[in-house]
C-alpha cells in the first residue's frame with residue numbers, strides 16, 4: 001500500500017492524466033489518440049502498469 005499520492009518520478013500528484021501523458025517514468029509512448037479509441041496498444045500499456053490507481 002502506498003501512503004503518499006506522490007508519483008515515483010517526484011510529481012506532487014499521481015493522477016491518471018499525469019501517468020498517461022506527463023510522467024517521465026510511466027507515460028504512454030504511443031499516440032494520444034490511442035487512449036480515446038482504447039486501442040489494443042493502449043490497453044496493453046494499461047495492463048502492464050503495476051500501479052494502484
Ligand SMILES: [Zn+2]
Nearest residue numbers: 007009011023
Ligand atoms: Zn510521475
